[in-house]
Amino acid sequence: MSAALQYCAMPLTRHTDKCRDPSWLKQQLASDAATVVVLWAQQNMIRLVDDNPQPVYLPISEAALILGNAKEVIYLGHQDQSPVFAADLAYLDEKEAVRILHHAAPGTTMMELRQISSVLDPETASLFAYARGLAYWHQQNTFCSRCGGEMRSQQGGHCRCCSQCEKELFPRIDPAVIMLIECKSSKDGVTRCLLGRSTKWEKKVYSTLAGYVDTGESLEQAVIREVQEEAGLKVSSNPVYVASQPWPFPGSVMLGFRAQTLDSAIQVDNDELSDARWFSRDQLQSIIDDTDNEEGLLLPSKDSIARMLIDTWIAEGGQDEAN
Ligand SMILES: [Zn+2]
Incomplete structure (x- = not known):
C-alpha cells in the first residue's frame, strides 16, 4: 500500500556501509557519471519549462561552483551506476544564492517541494x-x-x-502517528470518521488527527493518547497499522493507523485544533467533488498519508454498505 504514497518511491541504493570509506566517497565524487541535486533554504532546485517544474540533476562536470559554495555535500546513493550527491547552499543569503545559481545552472530556480511534488515523477519527489x-x-x-x-559532517x-x-x-x-478514527452511530447506523482542523491552518482543511510519539510510549499508545488529548474520545479498539511515509517537512516519519471509538461526543482541545467533526463518506465525497460544500471545506493535500487514509476509507464505502 505504501508504494502508492508520495515520497516512497526511492530510486537510490544507499550503500550506507561504504560511506565510512573516505577514498570510496572521493572516487564517487570524481566519477563522470555523478550528478548533484541542489538545495537552498529547504527548497529544491528545479527548472521551469513552460511553467512546468522539471527536476535538475546537475552533471558533476558542471557543478564546481555549486560544490565550492555548498555548506554540505551529501552522498545520497547510486541511481543505477550514477552516484547522486546533494549540495546545500545553506547560509548563503538569497541574493548570493541566486547569483551562484545564475552562473552555475542558468534557468534554474528554487521551489518548495510540496508545491511541486504532484508534477514531479515519484522517484524524483x-x-x-x-x-x-x-x-x-x-x-x-x-x-x-x-x-x-563544532560538529562536522x-x-x-x-x-x-x-x-x-x-x-x-x-x-x-x-x-509521528496519524490516525483515521471511525465511529458507527447507534442512532442512524452510519459509520463516520473523525477529522480535525489545526489551529495552525488558515484554510478550512480537515485532516486526520496526528501527533508525535512520546518517550516511553508505543505507537498504539500514542494513537490512543492523541485521540484522547485532541478530541476527548476514548479509542475502543486496538489501533491497526496501515502504512508509513517519510515526511521530511521538516524531519518526521508518519505512521498511519486506523482505530474505532464508541464515543461520538467530541471535546476539542483548542490548543491543537480549532474544530473537529464526524464526516460520513458521502460528506467527504461532496468535499472532494466540491458539491454541496457551502462552507468551502478542504481535505489534506494528495501527497500526504492523511489523504491516503481518507481516500482509502471512502473507497471502502460500497463494501461497508453491502455489509
Ligand atoms: Zn562535543
Missing part, C-alpha cells in the same frame, strides 16, 4: 524529499549538544562528529 531531510538535519546540528564544539553526510569531544551523531527523525 522521493529523492528530493530525502535530500531535503538530510540537509535539514545538518542545519539543525551545527554544534555539539554535549560540549558545544562525516561519512558522506550520514554522520556528524564533534571537533572537540568526538561525539558522533547520526540522522534522526521524529516518529
Whole structure:
C-alpha cells in the first residue's frame, strides 16, 4: 500500500556501509557519471519549462561552483551506476544564492517541494524529499549538544562528529502517528470518521488527527493518547497499522493507523485544533467533488498519508454498505 504514497518511491541504493570509506566517497565524487541535486533554504532546485517544474540533476562536470559554495555535500546513493550527491547552499543569503545559481545552472530556480511534488515523477519527489531531510538535519546540528564544539559532517553526510569531544551523531527523525478514527452511530447506523482542523491552518482543511510519539510510549499508545488529548474520545479498539511515509517537512516519519471509538461526543482541545467533526463518506465525497460544500471545506493535500487514509476509507464505502 505504501508504494502508492508520495515520497516512497526511492530510486537510490544507499550503500550506507561504504560511506565510512573516505577514498570510496572521493572516487564517487570524481566519477563522470555523478550528478548533484541542489538545495537552498529547504527548497529544491528545479527548472521551469513552460511553467512546468522539471527536476535538475546537475552533471558533476558542471557543478564546481555549486560544490565550492555548498555548506554540505551529501552522498545520497547510486541511481543505477550514477552516484547522486546533494549540495546545500545553506547560509548563503538569497541574493548570493541566486547569483551562484545564475552562473552555475542558468534557468534554474528554487521551489518548495510540496508545491511541486504532484508534477514531479515519484522517484524524483522521493529523492528530493530525502535530500531535503538530510540537509535539514545538518542545519539543525551545527554544534555539539554535549560540549558545544563544532560538529562536522562525516561519512558522506550520514554522520556528524564533534571537533572537540568526538561525539558522533547520526540522522534522526521524529516518529509521528496519524490516525483515521471511525465511529458507527447507534442512532442512524452510519459509520463516520473523525477529522480535525489545526489551529495552525488558515484554510478550512480537515485532516486526520496526528501527533508525535512520546518517550516511553508505543505507537498504539500514542494513537490512543492523541485521540484522547485532541478530541476527548476514548479509542475502543486496538489501533491497526496501515502504512508509513517519510515526511521530511521538516524531519518526521508518519505512521498511519486506523482505530474505532464508541464515543461520538467530541471535546476539542483548542490548543491543537480549532474544530473537529464526524464526516460520513458521502460528506467527504461532496468535499472532494466540491458539491454541496457551502462552507468551502478542504481535505489534506494528495501527497500526504492523511489523504491516503481518507481516500482509502471512502473507497471502502460500497463494501461497508453491502455489509
Ligand atoms: Zn562535543
